[in-house]
Amino acid sequence: MTTNLCMTGDVSPEGRGSAQGGLRSGVTRRDFLLGSAAVSLTAAAALSTPLPARAAPLGVEGAQYHNFKRVARQAIFTSSPAHGGEYPLIAWREDDPLAPPRWDGGGGARVAAISGVPHASSSLGRAATAHVAAVLEADDPDRLIRPLKRRGGRSDGVFEPAGWDEALAVLGSTLAAARPGATVCLTGPRSPETLWRRWSYTLGTPHHLTLGVAAGRARIWRGIWGVEEPVADLARAGLTLNFGSNFLMHRPEWGGAFLEAHARFGARLISIDPRLSRTAAASQRWVPIRPGTDGLLARALAAQMYWNDAADVAAAAQGGGLDPDTLEGLLDDTDLEEIAARTGIGLATLEELGEEVGRIRPLTVIAGSGVAAHTGGGGAERWIALLALLAGSLEQPGGLAQPRGFELGAIEPLPDPPAGEPLLAEQLPWGAEPLDALVLHEANPAFNQPAADVWRRWLEDPQRVAFSVAIATRRDESTDLCDWILPEAHWLERYEAVAGKGTLIPWVGARQPARTPPGQARPLAQILRDAIRAARPEAALRYWVFDDPVEWLAPQLDSVEGLEEEGGWQAVLPKVGIWPLQGRFDPFRRQVVDEDGVPLQPEWPDPSPAMALGELPEWEAPPEVAKPGKLTLIVHAAEIGEGDVTANHKLIAEQQLANHVQINTSTARNLGIADGDPIRVISERGYLVGVARVTQTVHPEVVTMHIQGGHWSGGAVASGKAGPLARREYGPIACPDADLAHNLWWSDRGVHPMDLIVPRFDGETGLAARCTPVQLAPARADDHYGRVVVTRADAVEGVRG
Secondary structure, eight states, rough: OEOOOOOBSSSSSHHHHHHHGGGGOOHEEEEEHOOOOHHHHHHHHHHHOOOOTSSSOOOOOSSSEETTTTTTEEEEEEOGGGGOEEEEEEEEOOTTTOOOOOOSSSSSSSEEEEOOOOOOTTTOOOEEEEEHHHHHHHTTTOOOEEEEEEEEEEGGEEEEEOOOOHHHHHHHHHHHHSSSEEEEEEEOTTTTTTHHHHHHHHOSSSEEESSSSSHHHHHHHHHHHHSOOOOOOOOTOSSSEEEEHHHHOOOOHHHHHHHHHHHHHOOOEEEEEEOOOOHHHHHSOOOOOOOOOOOOOOOEEEEEEEETOOOHHHHHHHHEEEEEEEEHHHHHTOOHHHHHHTOOOHHHHHHHHHHHHHHHHSEEEEEEEESSSTHHHHHHHHHHHHHHHHOOOBTSSSSEOOOOOOOOOOOSSSSOOOOOOOGGGHHHHOOOOSEEEEEEESSOOHHHHHTTTHHHHHOOOTTTSEEOOOOEEETTGGGSSEEEEEBOOOOSSSOOOEEEEOOOOOOEEEEEOSSSTTTOOOHHHHHHHHHHHHHHHHHHHHHEEEEEEEGGGGHHHTTSTGGGGOOHHHHHHHSEEEEOOEEEEEEEEEEEEEEEEEEEEOOOOOOOOOOOOOOOOOOOOOOTTTTSOOOEEEEEOSSSSGGGGTTTOOHHHHHOOOEEEEEEEEHHHHTOOTTTTTEEEOOOOEEEEEEEEEOOOOOOOOTEEETTTTOSSSSSSTTTTTTTHHHHHHHHOOOOOIIIIIIIIOOOOOOGEEEOOOOOEETTTBOOOOOOEEEEOOOOTOBBBEEEESSOOTOOOOOOO
16 A cells, blocks of 8 residues: 655655755745745744843733734733643733734734743743743634535545534534444544643543553553653752653753752753754763663662662552562663663663662652553653652752642533543554544544554445544644544633643632634634533533533532632733732742742652562563664654644744754664655554655664655645645735745655554553664665555564563
């Protein structure tokens, strides 16, 4: 089976130059940025570094004055769900009568900029790219503005506009007739968990499933420590041992905490990662490691701590629920030379790491998604957690801690949890019985999941998925395979109660609308309520009683201690954004301080809650990793932005550009591959045709690609329809954004690698591994850049563990 996922030409030097667009388009960087004055001003405001609080103070009315445009900006406190967490932000709303119409066709004031909340300890005025990018993300000309219904077969991807009455009537009758056990709500990490759980319980289905590595990792940590993810106290750690997390790019609260600690007292960061991510590049030491061997390295470091008398094994065993004699036996039996050979880390380097990890305190550890996204990932997580136990840094300043947070109040009454075990999200196409109804939200498995072509065939098949509906702000590869697409309000356009995650200073806040939704887009809570009213009218009268979603904020927020006494959330959160008010921002210390000028500190429990590590497993070679001396393809998140959410963002796409195949310099030399060569990447499932990028920033036995290349849906930027190649062939697209119609200078949208990943599932997490053994070969004369060919669609391995 052949899937041609790219519109570009051949792989000759001339063809490759055309594919990349760049210097042949006749549009310079300066022309691009000056092409539309209104676009440039808005984009610069959105993506610039937020001003310090002393330079951009909030006035008495919570407004900021734009001196150039002579327009007052109003501060709307809100929170972003980007990267699967909640992050307090300020959306600066501007009602400029001279501004051009909104690109999404909506009316009213627009959001001109986004910044962090200075007096929130988790923000300190900082914001990640994915946060500030929401300005153009919400104003995307490709936003969905009305319900769409399929015309023709699912694989045709043809839709026609429809009304909400028809959409809800069809959805309601389908859900009413669907068997609860054959109804699945498939969501992503940004989806509001509480809302979707309430909806699925009302329908009587246990199958509210969340895709993504974070969901599988949460299964591990709920068993170990009763939390979904531990928190590393980077602000006070002397040494942070980072196993593959790119937190400087994707977790601004953690990144800011480390950078401040490094500036104040020289905190060190060691990053262990097969590739040089931007976080690894900012580390004091980068240790390239063979994929799937993180647990082995953690064991080697733990053994050296024990041998060098840098650990209290008895206390660690007690804190981890382990037998001290068994733990000592495991550490005594550790063979450093064997681990050095298996991890690809030299013995001398291994000993240097052991000395540093045993010497510097406090010690904290971080495990990125790459650790859990392997078969046997749960065992690796346990060995890494053991390092914090041995260092005595569990629930200590600078160590590893449970997240602090408030429980939002329950909206009474609650529907009863349905009987039955939920299905495994990542294994649906392989193990699920035929479904009567599938509801998708913030998930794009047809593009992002390993063996994505299997997901596409599953979604296309009406015998396996009888009815499907997607709720989305923009079309993507998965929504295009559904029967209906319903337009959702962006997070800048809706109310939701939120509570901080992954922080040591608890807070609650409210997502508040800073702009009106375009067209007929509706808030998610309203869509789910109306669907329940159509499908289960009696249940709707009991569990979904509100005229406006804002009515649900009071029962959720006012139960937080002290908030109701201050007048309730409506009297407090629109003015300060978070509760409790943690203090004031000191711009010289760059910290939140109390009224006496003392920096805010977390509270530490005494005694600290114990872990239940269970059995520390012996390492087994993961089948998704090639044997030593061979090559493994690793797919990873793009460095900038947030995956599909920002794939159609022109400024992020310009920085990210194509996901060419990263190959180590020595490996490329041995294979006779030069930088820029067209190559085939061949796995057990098939091959893709890409461009080699020779670099020293990946392990010699690894080739890497980010997963956001090769979109064929998702908007004009993501799919390449706004690039110069398409413009020359078809003319400018009809778009109110002049940049998209005339000025984009690149056409290379990359290559889609996920079809090549052989799905190998872990029994504990339910996750599919995100890597696979590959070979490299020169491209053939008839190959086309961007081509993806699946030759063995049935190549799949069973569950391990």
